[in-house]
Amino acid sequence: MRITEHPILSFKQGRRISFKLDGKTLPGCEGQTVAAALHAAGVSTYRKSPQLQRPRGFFCAIGKCSSCLMTVDGVPNVRVCITPLQEGMEVQSTPGKGCLPDEDPVPAWPWPEHYADRILETEVAIVGAGPAGLSAAVETTGLGAETIIIDENDRIGGQLIKQTHMFFGSKKQHAKVRGIDIAPLLLDQIEGSKARIMLGATVVGFYDDKVLAIVRGGEFFGLRAKKIIMASGASENMLAFQNCDLPGVYGAGAVQTLMNVYGIIPGNRVLMVGAGNIGLIVSYQLLQAGVEVAEVIEAAPRIGGYQVHAAKIRRAGVPISTGHTIEKALGTEKVEGAVVARVDESWDLIPGTQRELEVETICLAVGLSPTVELLFQAGCQSWYVPELGGHVVAHDENLETTVRGVYVTGDASGIEEASTAMLEGRLAGLCAAESLGKKAASGKREEIIDQIRELRAGPFGEKARRGKEKMSRETWSHVQQKR
Numbered sequence: 001m002r003i004t005e006h007p008i009l010s011f012k013q014g015r016r017i018s019f020k021l022d023g024k025t026l027p028g029c030e031g032q033t034v035a036a037a038l039h040a041a042g043v044s045t046y047r048k049s050p051q052l053q054r055p056r057g058f059f060c061a062i063g064k065c066s067s068c069l070m071t072v073d074g075v076p077n078v079r080v081c082i083t084p085l086q087e088g089m090e091v092q093s094t095p096g097k098g099c100l101p102d103e104d105p106v107p108a109w110p111w112p113e114h115y116a117d118r119i120l121e122t123e124v125a126i127v128g129a130g131p132a133g134l135s136a137a138v139e140t141t142g143l144g145a146e147t148i149i150i151d152e153n154d155r156i157g158g159q160l161i162k163q164t165h166m167f168f169g170s171k172k173q174h175a176k177v178r179g180i181d182i183a184p185l186l187l188d189q190i191e192g193s194k195a196r197i198m199l200g201a202t203v204v205g206f207y208d209d210k211v212l213a214i215v216r217g218g219e220f221f222g223l224r225a226k227k228i229i230m231a232s233g234a235s236e237n238m239l240a241f242q243n244c245d246l247p248g249v250y251g252a253g254a255v256q257t258l259m260n261v262y263g264i265i266p267g268n269r270v271l272m273v274g275a276g277n278i279g280l281i282v283s284y285q286l287l288q289a290g291v292e293v294a295e296v297i298e299a300a301p302r303i304g305g306y307q308v309h310a311a312k313i314r315r316a317g318v319p320i321s322t323g324h325t326i327e328k329a330l331g332t333e334k335v336e337g338a339v340v341a342r343v344d345e346s347w348d349l350i351p352g353t354q355r356e357l358e359v360e361t362i363c364l365a366v367g368l369s370p371t372v373e374l375l376f377q378a379g380c381q382s383w384y385v386p387e388l389g390g391h392v393v394a395h396d397e398n399l400e401t402t403v404r405g406v407y408v409t410g411d412a413s414g415i416e417e418a419s420t421a422m423l424e425g426r427l428a429g430l431c432a433a434e435s436l437g438k439k440a441a442s443g444k445r446e447e448i449i450d451q452i453r454e455l456r457a458g459p460f461g462e463k464a465r466r467g468k469e470k471m472s473r474e475t476w477s478h479v480q481q482k483r
């Protein structure tokens with residue numbers, strides 16, 4: 001299951017360690033997550049569902065879907081896809097029931113006085129150390145604002161850490177630089193500043209007075225910030241079809257994480273569902289890792305991603321079938337095949353067109369949804385805007401939400417690309433710092449807004465442009481109705 005040769009990446013194995021799965025000793029490496037180590041050891045089923053005893057594996061690999069819950073060192077319901085593996089860890093596939101501790105349960109807000117030492121203070125808190133969060137920190141720290149960045153991963157970069165392809169766009173947005181090389185460039189601009197980066201820390205609650213509740217390594221504490229920037233990214237969409245919950249049905253980002261971060265292939269033969277940029281890019285990366293891509297299917301009548309990506313995988317002999325969907329996954333314990341079929345212009349399946357494919361993995365690249373639950377807790381106004389990926393939080397041109405002092409940026413503000421996420425991050429950071437009284441160079445804000453407009457001006461930015469306009473219209477008419 002390990003990738004031995006790769007045209008771009010070289011995989012350095014961490015120190016060899018061992019851990020236990022249901023009492024059986026398995027090998028692993030330092031630097032892996034528990035899920036990656038299980039996959040490397042050939043284990044793709046992590047537990048059974050409590051009611052129907054259906055097998056469960058992982059789906060998103062970024063901590064957002066809860067498909068991978070296991071009991072780790074006696075703690076039930078741990079997301080093993082973002083839990084770093086440690087020597088001697090005891091992992092169990094039996095689903096546990098969570099329980100709250102007897103003593104000292106978290107009290108209702110406002111927290112009592114003896115909690116005072118559990119609340120840190122900062123000028124700016126940034127949730128998410130992806131391209132948007134890091135870019136926001138470049139601006140806040142550049143203007144001298146005390147900043148804390150929180151991310152639940154154990155490394156910075158968000159989705160960039162698995163993007164081996166070179167970026168498009170202009171030089172200002174790191175065009176021709178590989179995604180994996182961008183986060184260190186952003187970090188260089190933050191290092192030595194007033195920034196603190198808290199990794200392996202999950203923000204689990206948004207309280208009044210701009211207090212974030214954070215869990216890190218079994219500890220629970222609060223962080224009060226004058227300004228909060230939410231750069232929490234997006235989660236992968238699921239597609240409903242028969243057996244879609246079988247281990248072996250993975251999100252495209254999860255496949256990328258396994259291959260490009262941990263050097264492990266998801267399976268030997270893959271069906272890709274979705275021919276947008278992500279589906280096409282990940283198909284090419286699968287080929288680079290030595291995996292056979294049986295077919296790329298797409299329900300729309302035409303390919304959604306760049307033709308240059310489509311041409312590359314076609315040249316490698318991979319068929320791309322538009323007007324097709326998946327009807328069901330085959331297999332009982334894990335994926336052993338798939339049934340695909342043609343669809344009509346309403347995307348209804350055309351009976352009699354079904355055919356079977358023998359595959360070990362079904363990779364879904366069918367879109368992303370903004371991660372905005374914490375902003376809902378904060379009381380931000382939200383709208384459903386399909387062009388931006390679903391439920392989005394209302395924000396003005398400075399990316400400030402309807403809760404003053406709370407900003408949203410990057411994929412969390414509407415699904416676009418890393419290039420836009422970086423610019424939006426800079427805009428939110430700059431505006432948050434300015435609202436604290438810090439002085440930015442004149443014209444800088446307008447310059448960033450112009451660059452964002454430029455990115456959205458092309459045919460691939462059209463959808464986001466329409467979405468942002470719709471969101472502004474909804475917000476404006478809501479404000480007028482309230483007056």
Ligand SMILES: Cc1cc2nc3c(=O)[nH]c(=O)nc-3n(C[C@H](O)[C@H](O)[C@H](O)COP(=O)(O)OP(=O)(O)OC[C@H]3O[C@@H](n4cnc5c(N)ncnc54)[C@H](O)[C@@H]3O)c2cc1C
Nearest residue numbers: 128130131132151152158159203232233410411417418419
């Ligand atoms: C397969 C693939 C290929 C792509 N290719 C390109 C491309 O070629 N060019 C391009 O411009 N874009 C590309 N993109 C899109 C790009 O990756 C995203 O638009 C970009 O990463 C969004 O940045 P972000 O900072 O908003 O979110 P993310 O990169 O997702 O970062 C969000 C971070 O927030 C953290 N987080 C979320 N919730 C919490 C919480 N409660 N507590 C703590 N931390 C939290 C997450 O762990 C994550 O690290 C691609 C995406 C994918 C999946």
Ligand code: FES
Nearest residue numbers: 059061065066081
């Ligand atoms: S939360 Fe672990 S796979 Fe989604």
